[in-house]
Amino acid sequence: MVTEGIRQIAVLGGGAWGTALANLAARAQPSVQVALWARNASHVEEMSATGVNARYLPGVPLLSNIRPTADLADTSNADVILAVVPAQTLRSTLEALAAHIKPGAPIIICAKGIEHSSGLFLSEVAASILPDHPPAVLSGPSFASDVASGLPTAVTLAALDGELAAELASLLSTPWFRLYSSTDLRGAEIGGAAKNVLAIANGVAAGRGLGASAGAALLARGFAELSRFGIALGAEPKTLMGLSGLGDLVLTCTSPMSRNFSLGVSLGRGMTLEEATQRSGLTEGVHTCGVLVDLANAKRVDMPIASAVDAVLAEQITIDEAIAALMTRPSKAEFGEIR
Numbered sequence: 001m002v003t004e005g006i007r008q009i010a011v012l013g014g015g016a017w018g019t020a021l022a023n024l025a026a027r028a029q030p031s032v033q034v035a036l037w038a039r040n041a042s043h044v045e046e047m048s049a050t051g052v053n054a055r056y057l058p059g060v061p062l063l064s065n066i067r068p069t070a071d072l073a074d075t076s077n078a079d080v081i082l083a084v085v086p087a088q089t090l091r092s093t094l095e096a097l098a099a100h101i102k103p104g105a106p107i108i109i110c111a112k113g114i115e116h117s118s119g120l121f122l123s124e125v126a127a128s129i130l131p132d133h134p135p136a137v138l139s140g141p142s143f144a145s146d147v148a149s150g151l152p153t154a155v156t157l158a159a160l161d162g163e164l165a166a167e168l169a170s171l172l173s174t175p176w177f178r179l180y181s182s183t184d185l186r187g188a189e190i191g192g193a194a195k196n197v198l199a200i201a202n203g204v205a206a207g208r209g210l211g212a213s214a215g216a217a218l219l220a221r222g223f224a225e226l227s228r229f230g231i232a233l234g235a236e237p238k239t240l241m242g243l244s245g246l247g248d249l250v251l252t253c254t255s256p257m258s259r260n261f262s263l264g265v266s267l268g269r270g271m272t273l274e275e276a277t278q279r280s281g282l283t284e285g286v287h288t289c290g291v292l293v294d295l296a297n298a299k300r301v302d303m304p305i306a307s308a309v310d311a312v313l314a315e316q317i318t319i320d321e322a323i324a325a326l327m328t329r330p331s332k333a334e335f336g337e338i339r
């Protein structure tokens, strides 16, 4: 059993989600030491001195069994690793971790995205660098500030080995954070990656004042294309209907707390991508959009909404042209189409 006798958990990534998950792990396992690794030494010093991550999760005290560190060697006793760095930096972080990681320690990927330089899903990135460490995925509708405030939240924890998935789920479980285990690793990571791109479209519609009907239509048709993509890439349909798929899509496409949705709102109101990014912070959908569309095209999966987001972000078409193009596609059956 992986979690029996566990002494240390390491969280890689000192952002909002890494910090919320470190606190969660520290609360779920009060006798376990939690190493919270962040790359910036002055940020770590600040967190150690104040007991708060004021840069990314202000107002939330770090629990006493959390130790912030900028040195990956401090994670070498960790029995479980949570990887919570931005998706495009997972590779470099795990490459640096390789010299320190405890043999066999599972890696729970908590970032959401697809690596744009390789087209690999994040569990594939992890497996390519650390093949002897089983990858798992934690994904689902969950804002760091909600989890840090103890608001009820439910997510999916997937690993190919069902027993490991269940163990990791119970390791991080608290009365307000409920994890459902799954063996559909690919399905769980596809939902989290695709929903960020689709949320940008919903944000654009909101920012442009297109109305609630348009928002609902985008959500439903966005789910249709997320499902087509997921099934073509090996996801189980029921996973796509679950927390990591539909659940996260609904949250991200409808909440102004989402950075991806907010970026879309800013774009819809006429800001440039640079201005919108500065305002929203980390927007994984921007970095995953192009590779998502490339993978869909390679599998001949039609993703008109994601493709429209990609074309708008690349400044190939304007927002108004994208809306017109989506609305004037040839009429077709709502269901039954394969692509």
Ligand SMILES: NC(=O)c1ccc[n+]([C@@H]2O[C@H](COP(=O)([O-])OP(=O)(O)OC[C@H]3O[C@@H](n4cnc5c(N)ncnc54)[C@H](O)[C@@H]3O)[C@@H](O)[C@H]2O)c1
Pocket: 013, 014, 015, 016, 017, 018, 038, 039, 040, 056, 084, 085, 086, 087, 089, 092, 093, 110, 111, 112, 113, 142, 143, 144, 145, 281, 282, 284
């Ligand atoms: N914030 C949330 O509510 C939330 C919820 C679920 C999942 N996620 C996912 O978690 C991941 C991290 O998001 P976040 O909200 O914590 O981001 P954030 O913007 O709050 O923090 C990002 C962190 O990554 C660090 N970082 C940047 N480049 C790095 C690099 N090259 N190497 C190592 N660290 C680097 C930054 O210094 C910062 O500490 C994303 O993939 C996001 O989609 C976030």
Ligand SMILES: O=P(O)(O)OC[C@H](O)CO
Pocket: 112, 140, 141, 142, 143, 196, 199, 248, 251, 252, 257, 258, 259, 260, 261, 282, 283, 284
């Ligand atoms: O703020 P976002 O758009 O990165 O979304 C955060 C989480 O992924 C929501 O589940």
